[in-house]
Amino acid sequence: MVAIGLSAGAVARVRFALSCLWEVVASVRVLRDPGQHAIHLPWVNRVQPRLAEAGLVSTDSGLLWQLVPPAPGYLADFLNPPPVGLAPDLGQELAVLRATPPRTVRAHLDLYPGLRPPALSALYADPEKGLHRLAEEIEAYWRLALAGDWPRIRALLDAEVFRRARRLAEDGAAGLLNDLHERVRWEDDALLINQRHCAAPDVPDGSGLVLVPSVFVWPSVLSIAAGDLPQLAYPARGVGALWECPPTAPDALSAVLGRGRARLLAELGTPRSSTELARRTGLSPAGVSQHLTALRAAGLVVTHRQGRSLLSSRTAVAEALLTASA
Known part of the structure; x- marks a missing residue:
């Protein structure tokens, strides 16, 4: 159980944001274990061959692949810097990623269990060079796996934000936070996230929270409680129909x-x-x-x-x- 402290002051700083990097990271986890994400199998079957041919998945040398282990393995927080708004831009997010301080990269890599594979060892030895390589892999991954579907993904995420904003207006913060996911609830000035394999300290009062609707995080949630601004990525509604073949007009x-x-x-x-x-x-x-x-x-x-x-x-x-x- 993760408890993120959210007093009245912190709740006033809750905001929504969309993120290309969250979709990248969560979709790699889908590829790691497609059976746990059956809704996305049409997408998996379509993109996995081209990603494998490019050496971006199912490979010991792929940096992105090694950084995103199967659930519930630890996921480095530096992969998902807090998104800034509702107009996501992969280039801007990658610029923030490349600027991650070396000490932060090494501290997060120290949390991975077992011996480091060569790709992670190289990142640990030279974080600056490794982050530039990682950004290049993410750009290639985005181009092959997500760019073509981004308009429909973005439309679903925009609709989710609109829906949640209306829920906030009608039912207040409690109604919004308690309706995000079955594993999430707000009580006694804390947002409780039922994740058995994750423990994090409470977020100090006043930090707020970034809510990140996501397509590929389904069916679970992912949270980042470290740093100054915690994040909660949760499944957007309507994901079940995302990969349906749309009817065509004559x-x-x-x-x-x-x-x-x-x-x-x-x-x-x-x-x-x-x-x-x-x-x-x-x-x-x-x-x-x-x-x-x-x-x-x-x-x-x-x-x-x-x-x-x-x-x-x-x-x-x-x-x-x-x-x-x-």
Whole structure:
């Protein structure tokens, strides 16, 4: 059990951030043990061969691979410096990583059990040179494994932040923190994280907390309590549908309505909110709203309220158009 002290003053400093590096590190852990992350198997099967060919996974010489052991092995905190906001930039995060003080790198490497493999020994001997090599590996990994899927991942993470911000506005900090994950709860001025294989000191009052929604951390959570600003990476909602093959709109219908509006009609086989449509299509929320307004005016979409959500669905006319143009 990890207990992160969060008094009222610290709760006032809780914020959300998105991170490319968190997705890199968590996705490597997925590749380490795909059976524990079955939701991501479509992604694993697609990217693992190209990563293996590039020598980035399943190799004794890969620095990134050696730094990210299978769960529940220790994960060096310097791999995930606190992200700064909601517009993640891999280059900026890697600049922070490369600037990690050598003493910090060595202190974290000292926590790894057993004999160091050659890649980690070289990093320990020359942290500055090793961090530049690590950054190059991460850039190559990102290009092969994550860059192509980043728009859909980013859309899901943006939707998660929006959802949580609304929860905070409606239910306050307690409602937000107690709804993040089954292993996380806030009570008695502390955020309790049920991780059997991890122990960390309480965070001093006033430090705050960075909440990092993640795709690849599913189904667990990862936390960093060391340093001045603790972090909690937790699974974003909707991950289960992330790798589904999206329905395709017929080309003939796209030529008439435009690709964006035709794609929305294809997605509306079941009622969906604008937020979910943005996540599934990669369109901006504003773009989805504009397209839905036009489709409603044309009698192709209807929208109704369900609780606090507005859900849109296809009309019979839209069904006939899709069928005729298929």
